[in-house]
Amino acid sequence: MHSHSLLFPRPLPIHIGFVIVATLLMGLCYFKRRRRYELFLIVGIVSTLFVYLTPQPPWFYILGIEEIALFVLAVIDMHKVYKAIDEKEKAKKAKETETENEDSPA
Numbered sequence: 001m002h003s004h005s006l007l008f009p010r011p012l013p014i015h016i017g018f019v020i021v022a023t024l025l026m027g028l029c030y031f032k033r034r035r036r037y038e039l040f041l042i043v044g045i046v047s048t049l050f051v052y053l054t055p056q057p058p059w060f061y062i063l064g065i066e067e068i069a070l071f072v073l074a075v076i077d078m079h080k081v082y083k084a085i086d087e088k089e090k091a092k093k094a095k096e097t098e099t100e101n102e103d104s105p106a
Contacts, residue, residue: 012052019045037077044070 010018022045030038047070050063 015049015052019049035077035081037074037081040070040074040077044074 023042026038026042026045029035030042044067047063047066051060053059
């Protein structure tokens, strides 16, 4: 019988499996797009395994703060990335509209 953690209600082997799969998928996304928030998420995913190292409260709280900080950093970076993508698309669309207006007879 596997022991369960109160912090992660699945057995350790299943948690390790989830971490491996999620890390591989996020790693593939990072190598494809090279976005910084994907690295923040990879570090956050892998660091969930530190819950099993020590159940003592100070380390548990430090891990929680680290997870929250990584999540906030990832969300902020995602917002910046997608805002920049939207601005590029708007600029491209404006340029296309401008080109169409120049090509059409007045």
